[in-house]
Amino acid sequence: xxxxxxxxxxxxxxxNDFTSIDYEQVNKMVDTYMDAGFNHxxxxxxxxxxxxxxxxxxxxxxxxxxxxxxxxTKMPLFIISEESQLEPIFAEQLENCGVDYFDYYMLHxxxxxxxxAWKNVDLYSFIKNKKEEGFxxxxxxxTHGNAEFLEEILLTxxxxxxxxxxxxxxxxxxxxxxxxxxxxxxxxxxKPVMIMEPYKGGFLADVPEEAExxxxxxxxxxxIVSWAMRFVANLDACVVLTGASSLEQVxxxxxxFNNADPLNEEEYKILEEVSNIINSNITVNCTKCRxxxxxxxxxxDISKIFDMYNKHKxxxxxxxxxxxxxxxxxxxxxxxxxxxxxxxxxxxIEECPQQINxxxxxxxxxxxxxxxxxxx
Numbered sequence: 001x002x003x004x005x006x007x008x009x010x011x012x013x014x015x016n017d018f019t020s021i022d023y024e025q026v027n028k029m030v031d032t033y034m035d036a037g038f039n040h041x042x043x044x045x046x047x048x049x050x051x052x053x054x055x056x057x058x059x060x061x062x063x064x065x066x067x068x069x070x071x072x073t074k075m076p077l078f079i080i081s082e083e084s085q086l087e088p089i090f091a092e093q094l095e096n097c098g099v100d101y102f103d104y105y106m107l108h109x110x111x112x113x114x115x116x117a118w119k120n121v122d123l124y125s126f127i128k129n130k131k132e133e134g135f136x137x138x139x140x141x142x143t144h145g146n147a148e149f150l151e152e153i154l155l156t157x158x159x160x161x162x163x164x165x166x167x168x169x170x171x172x173x174x175x176x177x178x179x180x181x182x183x184x185x186x187x188x189x190x191k192p193v194m195i196m197e198p199y200k201g202g203f204l205a206d207v208p209e210e211a212e213x214x215x216x217x218x219x220x221x222x223x224i225v226s227w228a229m230r231f232v233a234n235l236d237a238c239v240v241l242t243g244a245s246s247l248e249q250v251x252x253x254x255x256x257f258n259n260a261d262p263l264n265e266e267e268y269k270i271l272e273e274v275s276n277i278i279n280s281n282i283t284v285n286c287t288k289c290r291x292x293x294x295x296x297x298x299x300x301d302i303s304k305i306f307d308m309y310n311k312h313k314x315x316x317x318x319x320x321x322x323x324x325x326x327x328x329x330x331x332x333x334x335x336x337x338x339x340x341x342x343x344x345x346x347x348x349i350e351e352c353p354q355q356i357n358x359x360x361x362x363x364x365x366x367x368x369x370x371x372x373x374x375x376x
Contacts, residue, residue, distance in 0.1 A: 001233060001237055001238060001239065001240060002038060002039075002040050002238065002239045002240075003033075003036075003038045003040075003239075003240060003242065003253065003254065003257040004038070004040040004041070004042050004072075004194065004239045004240065004241040004242070005029075005030070005033050005038065005040065005041050005042070005241075005242070005244070005250070006042045006043075006196070006241040006242060006243035006244075007041060007042065007043040007047060007048075007052045007055055007056055007243075008042075008043075008044070008047045008048075008052065008243045008289070009243040009244070009245045009288065010022070010026055010048060010052070010055060010244075010245065011025045011026065011029075011245050011246055012245075016301070016330075016333060016336065018048050018049050018051075018290070019048060019049050019050075019051045021048060021051055021055050023055070023058055023059060025246065025247060026055060026058075026059045027059050027063070028247050029059075029244060029246075029247050029250045030059045030060055030063070032247060032250050032251060032254070033250055033254065034064065034068070034069070036254045036258075038254070039068060039069045039070055040069075040070045040072070040239055040241075041056055041060060041069060041070065041071050041072065042072045042073075042194075042196075042241050043055075043056045043071070043072070043073050043074075043097070044073055044074040044076070044108055045073065045074065045075070045076040045089065045092075045093055045096075045108070046076050046078065046079075046108075046291070046294060049294065053073060053093060053096035053097045054096050054097075056071065056097055056098075057096060057097050057098035057099075061097065061098035061099060062098065066099070066100075070103040070104065071097060071099060071102055071103050071104070072102070072103060072104035072105070072106065072194075073093055073097060073102055073104075073105060073106070074105070074106040074107070074108035074109075074142060075089065075090070075093075075105070075106070075107050075108055075123065075127070076089065076108055077107060077108050077109060077110065077114035077117035077118060077123070078108070078109070078113075078114060078117075078291065078294075078295075078351060080116075080117040080121055080123075081116055081117065081120060081121070082120070082121060083121050083122065083126075085121075086121065086123070086126045090126075090130065090135075094135070100135075101134060101135050101136060101137060102135065102136050102137065103137045103138065104136075104137065104138050104140060104162070104194075105127060105130070105131075105136040105138070105139055105140070106139075106140050106141050106142050106164060107123050107124075107127065107140075107141040107142070108141075108142055109142055109143060109144055109291075109353060110141045110142070110143045110145065110153060111143050111144050111145040111149065111353065112145070112149075113144075113291075113350055113351055113352070113353065124157050124159065124160075127139045128159050138161045138162060139159065139160060139161055140160050140161055140162035140163055140164065140191075140194075141153070141160060141163055141164070142163070142164035142165075142196070143163065143164075143165065143182075144166055144177070144353035144354075146176070146177070146178045146181070146182070147178045147181035147182045147184070147185050150163070150165075150182050150185050150186070151185045151188075151189075154185065154186070154189040154191060155189070158189075160191065161191070161192070162191055162192040162193070162194060162238070163182075163186050163191050163192075163193055163194070164193075164194040164195075164196055164241075165179065165182050165183065165186065165193055165194070165195060165196065166179060166195075166196050166197045166287075166353070167179040167182075167183060167193075167195045167196075167197070167198070167232055167235065167237075168197055168198050168199065168200045168204060168228055168231065168232060169204070169227070169228060169231040169232075169271045169274075169275060170200050170203065170204060170275050170278055170279070171197075171200065172231075172275075173275075176354075176355060177354075183235065183236070183237075187236060192237070192238045193235075193236070193237040193238065194237065194238060194239040194240075194241060195232050195235070195237050195239065195240040195241060196241045197287055198228055198229060198231075198232040198240055198241070198242060199225060199228050199242070200228075200287055201286065201287030201288040201289070202288065203278065203282065203287075204224070204225065204227075204228040204278075205224060205225045205228070206224075207224055207274060207277070207278055208277055208278060208281045210277050211273075211274040211277040211278055212224055214270055214273055214274060214277075215227055215270065215274065218266070218267070218270055223252075223256065225252065225256060226256050226259070226260070227263075227267070227270075227271060227274070229253075229256040229257060229260050230256075230260045230261065230262070230263050230267075231263060231271065233257055233260035234260065234261075234262045234263065240257070242257075281313070282310065283309060283310055283313040283361075283364075284306045284309060284310055284356060284361050285354045285356060286302075286303055286306040286307070286310070286354060286356060287353075287354060288303040288306075288307065289303070289353060290302075290303050291351040291352065291353065292347075292348035292351045292352055292358060294351075295347040295348060295350075295351050296337065296347070296348055297343060297345060297347070298337040298341040298342060298343055299335065299336065299337040299341075300336075300337035300338065300339070300341055300342060300362070301336065301337070302348060302358055302362070304330070305327070305330075305338065305339060305362070305365055306361065306365070308323040308324075308326055308327045308330075308369075309323070309327075309361075309364070309365045309368065309369070311323040312324055312368065312369075324368070324369050324373070324374050325374065327365075327369040327374065328369070328374045328375055328376070331370075331376075338366075338370070339362040339363070339365040339366040339369070339370060340366045340370055342358075342359050342362045342363075344359040346359065
């Protein structure tokens with residue numbers, strides 16, 4: 001298995017501007033990752049509000065020879081409604097990334113959220129033709145759909161060569177995500193699996209105190225995140241993608257991957273207990289993918305607001321908290337939307353891979369933070 005470097009949550013110069021990528025730090029991250037013997041980069045057309053592919057170009061393509069790395073990117077099904085869009089977008093992606101071909105190219109999040117694209121446009125023929133023309137080495141898809149949905153796709157489209165799946169110990173037996181079942185379906189059809197969200201957007205790096213206590217009592221020398229890495233690194237997959245927002249995180253990912261010995265039976269049981277604790281503490285099951293943010297007409301940074309809300313709830317506070325204070329400070333920035341700005345259009349729900357009823361949660365955020373207690 002390889003360790004992949006995801007370019008979805010890169011470091012920023014301005015934390016409220018997802019296009020303000022800190023290239024000086026990204027270059028150091030790339031160099032550290034490559035020096036450790038890894039070379040698989042994963043990006044997408046929509047990451048960092050359209051700047052992630054170009055970040056790959058600047059930090060990798062312009063600094064390393066073509067045979068030194070592998071690049072995976074994705075067709076943005078979220079914005080596709082007709083055939084005429086495919087060729088221009090694909091050409092733009094080649095230019096964005098600065099390459100003549102993609103090593104891995106995926107249909108992005110084939111699921112109920114993107115059915116307008118895959119029901120009305122012949123996406124599969126397009127990527128198959130691009131492979132035959134030499135612009136793609138391997139074609140596949142990413143999906144947050146369940147196992148039944150995945151099996152229908154793989155049965156209908158045997159030309160697909162691999163799949164990218166959300167897999168981590170928290171989602172392993174989740175009835176909505178079905179990580180284990182999806183992995184089994186992919187194996188049934190002999191499709192190599194790439195793993196995304198091994199830390200579930202950071203949830204598994206910052207678990208509730210009760211869960212951390214269980215892990216540390218069993219092995220005080222293991223980091224919390226090592227449990228998540230060891231879980232995925234020993235599955236039957238070819239790549240595990242880790243996103244990183246700092247050089248330190250890249251260094252930690254490399255160390256944890258290189259030391260990811262298999263879990264024993266007792267450790268698996270501990271992870272089951274940890275999962276139950278986390279699920280009882282998580283208020284909003286948001287992985288900070290930011291797909292919803294790009295569609296919000298009120299310019300609400302939904303993932304950022306949900307992160308504050310989760311931190312507030314995990315602390316078990318109903319009164320003042322640092323997260324609430326951070327929310328107040330954020331609300332005073334120019335041109336930002338907050339929970340009360342939601343117009344309940346529902347466009348965010350259609351984009352959410354975790355199936356969160358975002359407008360309803362935003363109402364709860366408003367009731368929690370937008371009060372006299374926080375100076376509203």
